[in-house]
Amino acid sequence: MSYLDSENKNLCSGCGACYNACSHNAIVMEEDSEGFLYPHIDNSKCIGCGLCKKVCPYYSDQSNSSHDFQQSCFAVTSMHTEYAMKSATIGLCTMISEKIVEEGGVAFGVKLDESTWRASHIACFNNEDIEKTRNSKYIQSDTNDTFKQVRNYLREGKKVVYVGTPCQVAGLKSYLMKDYKGLLTVDLVCHGTYSYKLLREEVSFWEKKYGCPIFNFRFRSKRNYEWTQGGMINFDYASKRGKVNHIERHGSSSPTYRCYAYSPDGIYYNLRRSCYNCQFRQKNRYGDITIGDAWGNILDKNPQLNNKHNIKYGVSLLLCNTLSSQTVKEMLGNLVSYTPLPREQAFSQAALIPADREIPLMRDKIYNSIGKIDYGELLESFFGHSMDYYQRLFRINVLRQKVKDIIKILILYKKWY
Helix, strand or coil, X not given: CCHHHHCCHHHCCCCCHHHHHCCCCCEEEEECCCCCEEEEECCCCCCCCCHHHHCCCCCCCCCCCCCXXXXXXXXXXXXXXXXHCCCCCCCHHHHHHHHHHHCCCEEEEEEEECCCCEEEEEEECCHHHHHCCCCCCCECEEXXXXXXXXXXXXXXXXXXXXXECHHHHHHHHHHHCCCCCCEEEEEECCCCCECHHHHHHHHHHHHHHHCCCEEEEECCCCCCCCHHHXXXXXXXXXXXXXXXXXXXXXXXXXXXXXXXXXXXXCCCCCCCHHHHHCCCCCCCCCCCEEEEECCCCHHHHCHHHCCHHXXXXXXXXXXXXXXXXXXXXXHHHHHCEEEEECHHHHCCCHHHCCCCCCCCHHHHHHHHCCCCCCHHXXXXXXXXXXXXXXXXXXXXXXXXXXXXXXXXHHHHHHHHC
């Protein structure tokens, strides 16, 4: 039974396949009180064809398990720091998108609109467009009518790359109902998503703290800290004299990020309901390729990757899932280098492992507080400390690690000299 039958929010990822498929405009994607999109049928326009349910990825398995292809896994690094500095990791999605566009194709990625703090998929026709889609966004994006656009461009004979979460890629493939030679799909290693309304609460938290509007908000940064330090939210604000100040905070000291990935008990407190029991987290992936950070035990098992450059700029995980993925390695050429990984090692991080998680009680309290209770005060009381406390703790840990590194160097120096 689908969401359209049951209105069970656990059974809808909001991918928009049904909305794109309805030629009678009988389906609209409506936002609920939490800021998540769900499909709703206008019965006055519906002819009862059932196509909306047929294209729902909860009905049809769009994973790559049926493909006669041996999945291959890699840790990927790059010496091109201009890509890495503006990307969550090394910039693989940007590199691939640029190559597709260079060949006259179209790249689809996610843009964050800072006037509304919403994220949405857009079509990119040049590098300037692609630049708008860079860096991670952990809020759920609106796919709008991009599935229709993808089909139209493919029918015109254009190459297309579509980057999205596994559920969005599954929705696109289910909507298309057939394989297209010119389509390359990229699913991201996904922990789940939260709504744009929480991001707006986050923005308000920082604007209240600094007493002015913020801009250039990003979820990841390597400007002041290393990639291995994890998520670093960062933004700018202008002083009364017009001077632009740059702020970087570790994810553990961000109200929303702490609920998302840095809670001390490992529970994600702010995901979309369907994310807690995601049917799209499995080894038979939905995209032709899968891209994410090389977390888990990958760096520990491959000490050659633990060099100064990679620690600073990052190591990506690349899973090649279908025959179409072979073109990616040719496309990237010498932009990157590859370290083959055993499959079990590549799938060592939690975001790639199927999970049936309980929806935490705190989740509803967070979403029900939107616009009613001071967001920062609510989460600071829940976690027991101010967000500044966690930032100080992070800085202390960074300092401790630097001292340890210096001691190691001195010991080696003494040993050899």
